[in-house]
Amino acid sequence: MLEWSSTWVPNVAGEIAMFFAGAMWITSFRRIRTKMFEVFFYTHQLYALFIFFYLLHVGAAYFFMIIPGIFLFVVDRHLRFLQSRQRVRLLAARLLPSGMIELNFAKSPEVKYNPTSIMFVNIPSISKLQWHPFTVTSSSSMEPDRLSIAIKCQGSWSRRLFRSLSSSSSSSLDHLQVSVEGPYGPASSQFLRHETLVMVSGGSGITPFISIIREILHQTNQQQTDAAASSKLPHVLLICAFKTSADLAILDLLLPLSLDPSSHLPPRLHLRIEAYVTQDHHQQLDPAQKLIQTTWFKPNPLDSPITPTLGSNSWLWLGAIIASSFAMFLLLLRIVTRYYIYPIEREDGNYHFSYWTLWEMFLMCACVFLASSGVFLWRKKGTAVEGRQMKSMEVPTPTASPGSWFSDVEDRGVESIPHQSLVEATNVHHGGRPDLKKLLSECEGPDTGVFVCGPREMRHEVAKICASDLGENLHFESISFNW
Numbered sequence: 001m002l003e004w005s006s007t008w009v010p011n012v013a014g015e016i017a018m019f020f021a022g023a024m025w026i027t028s029f030r031r032i033r034t035k036m037f038e039v040f041f042y043t044h045q046l047y048a049l050f051i052f053f054y055l056l057h058v059g060a061a062y063f064f065m066i067i068p069g070i071f072l073f074v075v076d077r078h079l080r081f082l083q084s085r086q087r088v089r090l091l092a093a094r095l096l097p098s099g100m101i102e103l104n105f106a107k108s109p110e111v112k113y114n115p116t117s118i119m120f121v122n123i124p125s126i127s128k129l130q131w132h133p134f135t136v137t138s139s140s141s142m143e144p145d146r147l148s149i150a151i152k153c154q155g156s157w158s159r160r161l162f163r164s165l166s167s168s169s170s171s172s173l174d175h176l177q178v179s180v181e182g183p184y185g186p187a188s189s190q191f192l193r194h195e196t197l198v199m200v201s202g203g204s205g206i207t208p209f210i211s212i213i214r215e216i217l218h219q220t221n222q223q224q225t226d227a228a229a230s231s232k233l234p235h236v237l238l239i240c241a242f243k244t245s246a247d248l249a250i251l252d253l254l255l256p257l258s259l260d261p262s263s264h265l266p267p268r269l270h271l272r273i274e275a276y277v278t279q280d281h282h283q284q285l286d287p288a289q290k291l292i293q294t295t296w297f298k299p300n301p302l303d304s305p306i307t308p309t310l311g312s313n314s315w316l317w318l319g320a321i322i323a324s325s326f327a328m329f330l331l332l333l334r335i336v337t338r339y340y341i342y343p344i345e346r347e348d349g350n351y352h353f354s355y356w357t358l359w360e361m362f363l364m365c366a367c368v369f370l371a372s373s374g375v376f377l378w379r380k381k382g383t384a385v386e387g388r389q390m391k392s393m394e395v396p397t398p399t400a401s402p403g404s405w406f407s408d409v410e411d412r413g414v415e416s417i418p419h420q421s422l423v424e425a426t427n428v429h430h431g432g433r434p435d436l437k438k439l440l441s442e443c444e445g446p447d448t449g450v451f452v453c454g455p456r457e458m459r460h461e462v463a464k465i466c467a468s469d470l471g472e473n474l475h476f477e478s479i480s481f482n483w
Helices: 011-026 032-035 038-085 154-164 168-172 202-225 245-254 314-348 354-390 403-406 435-439 454-469
Strands: 090-095 098-106 117-121 132-136 146-152 177-186 196-202 235-242 271-277 294-295 426-431 448-453 474-478
Touching: 011 038, 011 132, 011 294, 032 038, 038 177, 038 314, 038 354, 090 117, 090 154, 098 154, 098 245, 098 454, 117 146, 132 146, 132 202, 146 202, 146 245, 177 448, 196 354, 196 454, 202 235, 202 245, 202 448, 235 245, 235 435, 245 271, 245 426, 271 403, 448 454
Parallel strands: 196 235, 196 448, 235 271, 271 426, 448 474
Antiparallel strands: 090 098, 090 294, 098 146, 117 132, 117 177
């Protein structure tokens, strides 16, 4: 067990690899993963050491059997690393009375993503090592030069961020250094294929649906301006449950920063929102909680908008990186083998078993790093000019949260809102949970897509209803962010 053979499989390397694999497996249990996420996350960075000692254990021949997957992974991981080293331009931070934070970043129009995407964020002033994934709430079609994410204050990292932005000195906060990685998301917008779209959420589970509603809002506006557009957009029913009245402020994120809840919605948009406040039996909002605090940040010459890692023709550049780095790897491996390894084998009769694998891993990583870094720096020169041309965009925003809009909508009267607004499309119910069985059974039409994001009990309840006789026309899909 303690043998590290120079002519055959080294047992010690395999035992070390098993130790790292066991550590990752143990910390993957749900109790550890949810209660001690940091332990789970950082322990899984041991995957690099696991792969290293595993390859030393199996040797060069088996390494070549699995090299395609490892090669593509190294390319992807290095490109992600290069993107995460950049400082991105943060335009504004919007603090809602419910404890939700919306961060708005400048981005290049070349950055395209689909709704329900996520993005990893690092803020060195809060923690230099921690990267956290958050839901993207913006639509790349509706907001081509801006990207926003929603952060719910539930952990120590997000609470420190909220305190730093909401402190008395936040008005003098000129800059906040942020790095991002992503966004990552689904390859298509499959929700647009349904005739009716029902979205059920609990608490902050509404955040992935914000980007969906914004995307549908953009598609509706496009159809209004384009008479030739014939695609039919789904009718949308949003069922959301919150604990307190202050949580209603999350509905403010359904519209971009430049719009307010009284803005007129397109006539073709069929949107109905059923909001349930479970712990408050009537509207209970402190007057101080009705204000939304928005902090605008001054541009910094070291920051740049979020751009695609490889530019607009990313698939072409990615193919060039893979092809060039792999060709370089084969060429260098041939040179090292022919002029260094073979002479040693002829002289000593054998070359060290582990050294073969070390050479292959070193040459593969060196070729990948060289090719991908070269293409990344080449593309960065082109985007640097565009980043300097972009200016900070500050637009007037409402200062009241939906809690105040919904409380006095009856006093304003419907005649003051000639077209449907977000406020008019929303029904607020206090003191009870939504009757999901009744609401879903009222959905008519042969094709109704049901998306749910929230607590496990809610997801299971909706799935059970969709699987029953009442759900013959219901197509269930769950969105879970339980890391």
